[in-house]
Amino acid sequence: PDLFEAPDYYNLDDLLSEEHKLVRDAARDWVKRDVSPIIEDAAQKAEFPKSIIGGLAEIGAFGPYIPEEYGGAGLDQISYGLIMQEIERGDSGVRSTASVQSSLVMYPIWKYGSEEQRQKYLPKLASGEWMGSFGLTEPDHGSNPGGMTTNFKDVGDHYLLNGAKLWISNSPFCDVAVVWAKNEEGRIHGLIVERGMEGFSTPETHNKWSLRASATGELIFQDVKVPKENLLPNKSGLGAPLGCLDSARYGIAWGAIGAAMDCYDTALRYAKERIQFGKPIGAFQLQQKKLAEMITEITKAQLLAFRLGQLKNEDKATSAQISMAKRNNVEIAIKIAREARQILGGMGITGEYSIMRHMMNLESVITYEGTHDIHLLITGLDITGLNAFK
Ligand code: TGC
Numbered sequence: 609p610d611l612f613e614a615p616d617y618y619n620l621d622d623l624l625s626e627e628h629k630l631v632r633d634a635a636r637d638w639v640k641r642d643v644s645p646i647i648e649d650a651a652q653k654a655e656f657p658k659s660i661i662g663g664l665a666e667i668g669a670f671g672p673y674i675p676e677e678y679g680g681a682g683l684d685q686i687s688y689g690l691i692m693q694e695i696e697r698g699d700s701g702v703r704s705t706a707s708v709q710s711s712l713v714m715y716p717i718w719k720y721g722s723e724e725q726r727q728k729y730l731p732k733l734a735s736g737e738w739m740g741s742f743g744l745t746e747p748d749h750g751s752n753p754g755g756m757t758t759n760f761k762d763v764g765d766h767y768l769l770n771g772a773k774l775w776i777s778n779s780p781f782c783d784v785a786v787v788w789a790k791n792e793e794g795r796i797h798g799l800i801v802e803r804g805m806e807g808f809s810t811p812e813t814h815n816k817w818s819l820r821a822s823a824t825g826e827l828i829f830q831d832v833k834v835p836k837e838n839l840l841p842n843k844s845g846l847g848a849p850l851g852c853l854d855s856a857r858y859g860i861a862w863g864a865i866g867a868a869m870d871c872y873d874t875a876l877r878y879a880k881e882r883i884q885f886g887k888p889i890g891a892f893q894l895q896q897k898k899l900a901e902m903i904t905e906i907t908k909a910q911l912l913a914f915r916l917g918q919l920k921n922e923d924k925a926t927s928a929q930i931s932m933a934k935r936n937n938v939e940i941a942i943k944i945a946r947e948a949r950q951i952l953g954g955m956g957i958t959g960e961y962s963i964m965r966h967m968m969n970l971e972s973v974i975t976y977e978g979t980h981d982i983h984l985l986i987t988g989l990d991i992t993g994l995n996a997f998k
Pocket residue numbers: 703704705707708742744745750751752753754777845846847848850851852853854856927976977978979982986997998
């Protein structure tokens with residue numbers, strides 16, 4: 609892993625600014641130094657490695673595009689994407705932690721929050737002093753979050769929150785949670801819930817075979833008294849959480865390329881060194897086909913992500929364009945992981961190499977932030993105007 613070489617078949621680097629490359633290289637060096645050496649062990653133990661929180665903050669992974677006045681890194685969308693790519697080259701679970709903190713916790717507070725909320729939460733989230741989680745999914749409402757039953761009532765000087773969220777990244781250790789719940793009229797609002805509020809608990813979900821280095825759990829609310837100033841005032845309705853998902857899904861479109869790059873790089877190196885029948889296995893046409901198709905798909909994914917990044921920078925990217933890139937790039941990454949694992953033969957199933965871990969992680973990535981099916985149906989709706997969800 610120390611020798612990682614990033615595939616750049618179509619000279620994408622020529623399109624990047626000096627800042628993009630500096631940001632990317634800083635993230636790459638940090639992943640190489642502080643993530644790759646410890647991540648396999650963390651995944652085997654099913655523990656989130658808290659020691660990396662400071663490093664994530666330092667490379668700008670917490671709020672890359674949040675303005676500097678709130679502690680963010682003030683970078684553009686392509687830098688944000690490149691940071692996600694490099695982190696996911698290390699591990700999708702680590703990228704999850706960064707995605708949630710940036711796009712699902714800091715983003716809604718920045719976009720939908722009051723000035724007081726921004727001042728109170730964003731700097732501490734940017735530095736990693738506080739960690740956040742995002743509660744949208746419920747036991748009975750995953751792909752269809754609009755059906756949620758978590759709810760809050762106005763009881764005079766505060767709200768009373770009840771309900772439960774499932775499959776929540778970072779929940780077991782989060783200090784704050786951005787929670788989506790319906791008011792008495794059935795309108796969805798975001799509430800900032802803080803650890804320590806009475807009636808709020810965050811049990812961990814165990815026995816995952818995927819994303820083992822990321823902590824996943826529940827958010828349970830039993831008559832939690834939420835101060836009125838913790839309601840996000842500037843946007844409500846399902847479009848509010850979906851707007852956060854747009855930003856996180858965009859980051860995943862880049863992140864998945866990182867996982868794919870790492871699998872390709874490992875498989876290419878192995879294919880050149882492993883000798884069978886008197887020659888490197890990379891000399892056999894069947895292995896060349898696998899490797900050639902991998903680099904082709906990685907290159908296409910890079911171009912898709914880069915162009916989407918330009919559109920995001922101009923504030924012109926549509927939700928459907930983001931869905932296409934998330935769906936495509938995660939799919940190519942999972943296929944590359946499966947092929948790369950086979951190139952390593954028996955060695956491919958061990959933790960000596962990162963491929964099997966990436967492969968299992970990507971099973972979560974293809975499911976969360978909108979499943980593979982949901983993103984296809986979003987494209988279907990966009991091109992036909994006919995809604996398969998209703
Ligand atoms: P629909 O009627 O289409 O829309 C309701 C309102 O939302 C607006 N909208 C959007 N706004 C911003 N961004 C988007 N992407 C939007 N998509 C829709 C829409 O215009 C409408 O606004 P208004 O003003 O008219 O009310 O909603 P629907 O109920 O039919 O659902 C549509 C569907 C299925 C596409 C959507 O619900 C969906 O995307 N489902 C998938 C759920 C999902 O992605 N969950 C992710 C949970 S978080 C997570 O997985 C984190 S993992 C993080 C990690 O570890 O990295």
